[in-house]
Amino acid sequence: xxxxxxxxxxxxxxxxxxxxxxxxxxxxxxxxxxxxxxxxxxxxxxxxxxxxxxxxxxxxxxxxxxxxxxxxxxxxxxxxxxxxxxxxxxxxxxxxxxxxxxxxxxxxxxxxxxxxxxxxxxxxxxxxxxxxxxxxxxxxxxxxxxxxxxxxxxxxxxxxxxxxxxxxxxxxxxxxxxxxxxxxxxxxxxxxxxxxxxxxxxxxxxxxxxxxxxxxxxxxxxxxxxxxxxxxxxxxxxxxxxxxxxxxxxxxxxxxxxxxxxxxxxxxxxxxxxxxxxxxxxxxxxxxxxxxxxxxxxxxxxxxxxxxxxxxxxxxxxxxxxxxxxxxxxxxxxxxxxxxxxxxxxxxxxxxxxxxxxxxxxxxxxx
Amino acid sequence: xxxxxxxxxxxxxxxxxxxxxxxxxxxxxxxxxxxxxxxxxxxxxxxxxxxxxxxxxxxxxxxxxxxxxxxxxxxxxxxxxxxxxxxxxxxxxxxxxxxxxxxxxxxxxxxxxxxxxxxxxxxxxxxxxxxxxxxxxxxxxxxxxxxxxxxxxxxxxxxxxxxxxxxxxxxxxxxxxxxxxxxxxxxxxxxxxxxxxxxxxxxxxxxxxxxxxxxxxxxxxxxxxxxxxxxxxxxxxxxxxxxxxxxxxxxxxxxxxxxxxxxxxxxxxxxxxxxxxxxxxxxxxxxxxxxxxxxxxxxxxxxxxxxxxxxxxxxxxxxxxxxxxxxx
Numbered sequence: 001x002x003x004x005x006x007x008x009x010x011x012x013x014x015x016x017x018x019x020x021x022x023x024x025x026x027x028x029x030x031x032x033x034x035x036x037x038x039x040x041x042x043x044x045x046x047x048x049x050x051x052x053x054x055x056x057x058x059x060x061x062x063x064x065x066x067x068x069x070x071x072x073x074x075x076x077x078x079x080x081x082x083x084x085x086x087x088x089x090x091x092x093x094x095x096x097x098x099x100x101x102x103x104x105x106x107x108x109x110x111x112x113x114x115x116x117x118x119x120x121x122x123x124x125x126x127x128x129x130x131x132x133x134x135x136x137x138x139x140x141x142x143x144x145x146x147x148x149x150x151x152x153x154x155x156x157x158x159x160x161x162x163x164x165x166x167x168x169x170x171x172x173x174x175x176x177x178x179x180x181x182x183x184x185x186x187x188x189x190x191x192x193x194x195x196x197x198x199x200x201x202x203x204x205x206x207x208x209x210x211x212x213x214x215x216x217x218x219x220x221x222x223x224x225x226x227x228x229x230x231x232x233x234x235x236x237x238x239x240x241x242x243x244x245x246x247x248x249x250x251x252x253x254x255x256x257x258x259x260x261x262x263x264x265x266x267x268x269x270x271x272x273x274x275x276x277x278x279x280x281x282x283x284x285x286x287x288x289x290x291x292x293x294x295x296x297x298x299x300x301x302x303x304x305x306x307x308x309x310x311x312x313x314x315x316x317x318x319x320x321x322x323x324x325x326x327x328x329x330x331x332x333x334x335x336x337x338x339x340x341x342x343x344x345x346x347x348x349x350x351x352x353x354x355x356x357x358x359x360x361x362x363x364x365x366x367x
Numbered sequence: 368x369x370x371x372x373x374x375x376x377x378x379x380x381x382x383x384x385x386x387x388x389x390x391x392x393x394x395x396x397x398x399x400x401x402x403x404x405x406x407x408x409x410x411x412x413x414x415x416x417x418x419x420x421x422x423x424x425x426x427x428x429x430x431x432x433x434x435x436x437x438x439x440x441x442x443x444x445x446x447x448x449x450x451x452x453x454x455x456x457x458x459x460x461x462x463x464x465x466x467x468x469x470x471x472x473x474x475x476x477x478x479x480x481x482x483x484x485x486x487x488x489x490x491x492x493x494x495x496x497x498x499x500x501x502x503x504x505x506x507x508x509x510x511x512x513x514x515x516x517x518x519x520x521x522x523x524x525x526x527x528x529x530x531x532x533x534x535x536x537x538x539x540x541x542x543x544x545x546x547x548x549x550x551x552x553x554x555x556x557x558x559x560x561x562x563x564x565x566x567x568x569x570x571x572x573x574x575x576x577x578x579x580x581x582x583x584x585x586x587x588x589x590x591x592x593x594x595x596x597x598x599x600x601x602x603x604x605x606x607x608x609x610x611x612x613x614x615x616x617x618x619x620x621x622x623x624x625x626x627x628x629x630x631x632x633x634x635x636x637x638x639x640x641x642x643x644x645x646x647x648x649x650x651x652x653x654x655x656x657x658x659x660x661x662x663x664x665x666x667x668x669x670x671x672x673x674x675x676x677x678x679x680x681x682x683x684x685x686x687x688x689x690x691x692x693x694x695x
């Protein structure tokens with residue numbers, strides 16, 4: 001009987017493949033597909049007849065500039081090395097963890113690749129939350145003012161292009177490069193994980209990792225748009241780089257010190273009611289939630305540790321009826337961190353809009 | 368000349384309380400080479416920026432080829448090429464790659480762009496350096512590459528902002544010749560801003576004098592100088608040796624030359640005379656160079672040199688400037 005089941009499965013698979021290929025063929029003939037294809041091909045030397053629009057041309061140039069720039073290559077190597085180091089060190093104590101957990105759908109140990117650490121090195125996502133801002137700042141701090149100082153901005157602007165094309169191209173090209181880089185990084189780690197532990201990720205784990213990667217891109221985009229804002233605001237690249245780093249240092253180091261000072265001052269007495277303690281806790285947490293890094297780490301922990309079900313203080317009512325140790329579905333996890341994600345997107349957009357408005361209003365003089 | 372290509376109507380630009388361009392009215396016709404002359408900070412560059420929609424006027428309008436620059440800058444930029452003052456290129460791209468990027472931005476298909484870039488590089492004399500990184504270009508080469516960058520879109524109007532700044536004299540001549548030759552071939556209208564009078568004098572059909580945001584005179588150079596120096600068309604400089612010879616010792620040099628000054632003043636046709644130690648500067652209504660020489664030589668002074676100058680833009684410029692200064 002076994003072989004019959006086997007054959008039916010194979011037949012079914014073949015039908016599926018046939019269906020997919022037919023769909024693909026249909027898609028190929030559709031207008032949308034043609035548009036995508038001509039977009040992809042437009043940069044190739046073989047396409048001599050049609051010229052791409054100036055916006056496409058600019059995005060391509062920015063992307064190739066980023067990839068070739070030494071600055072990006074250096075940061076890329078640093079981040080790859082740091083992340084690989086953290087993953088490999090995390091793998092050290094991994095086999096024991098697997099044995100302890102047993103092969104269980106609910107244990108999500110593949111996700112631990114991204115959160116595990118063996119005390120010597122911080123885990124993968126901590127590295128990203130630490131190095132990501134630097135990457136974002138490095139990719140944006142001289143976006144506009146460098147062109148201005150070199151006198152290329154006024155020359156490029158004398159060609160028939162819209163002014164906003166420049167700043168949007170800068171932003172999108174950097175995001176495209178970042179996205180490729182983070183997906184690459186994520187897939188490398190997954191590959192290492194599969195080879196090292198020999199168990200492929202479940203679909204849910206895979207989706208969680210993808211959403212983690214998208215979240216990381218979002219987080220770095222925030223720093224990118226902040227540094228592009230500084231590059232529009234300040235004429236000197238050094239000033240804008242320093243302002244970016246200053247903001248980053250303030251938010252990572254000094255802000256938490258200030259918050260802890262406030263926390264000490266505002267701490268309720270031992271005799272305070274539970275309600276007061278709750279309020280106080282929520283106040284401190286919301287102070288921390290101003291930080292983009294806090295938003296990011298909240299969101300990542302929730303996405304990568306499916307058992308996390310609340311980001312604030314937990315009350316007895318909240319855990320009433322839950323099964324201890326049970327995990328949330330991906331949709332539920334995303335629902336929990338939705339405010340964080342919205343916050344990150346909003347911060348990115350605010351920075352971008354500020355730089356956009358400033359750039360559109362400004363007068364472009366030769367150097 | 369044909370119909371007007373560039374049209375300024377009551378164009379005004381203010382920076383706070385400072386008026387950079389003050390109700391400019393001017394029309395430049397097709398095929399003309401027009402020179403915008405003025406000292407630094409006169410508002411020439413601001414005028415040019417407004418032509419390309421790179422900054423917005425407070426009132427009035429500019430039309431290039433009949434298109435409003437403020438509301439429709441992209442269409443204007445399709446027709447007008449602009450070479451900014453001190454043009455910059457991407458340093459790690461070669462000259463060829465820089466131009467290819469510009470060609471692509473102008474929507475020229477790849478193969479056509481390649482041919483065109485090579486052709487234009489040849490025209491501006493950079494075909495041998497086309498594979499060199501633009502960062503290694505000299506100032507003059509960069510300027511020529513800038514001109515190539517303007518020509519890549521086959522413009523109807525070429526706008527050049529201080530194109531000769533920082534190039535050596537030989538390079539300046541070559542560059543100006545290039546501009547004239549190319550624009551005459553393609554029948555382009557050229558607007559050129561400069562504070563370098565002699566260069567403008569050499570190539571422009573008409574000039575506009577721009578001082579403190581106001582266009583105070585327009586016309587070709589001959590008519591400008593005729594207007595201004597009606598009564599004193601000649602300017603003569605005479606230098607003498609300060610060593611006195613065959614003169615009694617109790618007479619000082621100053622006394623002696625004062626005496627000669629009086630003699631020169633009495634020559635018919637002299638309008639004014641200035642003396643700085645051993646240099647006389649005389650303006651006159653007639654050519655009296657010979658008379659002056661005679662007076663000096665017979666008086667016993669040694670005549671070192673004698674120069675008859677004609678009024679150039681320098682003097683036009685100074686004169687307008689003086690008048691403007693006394694007005695305020």
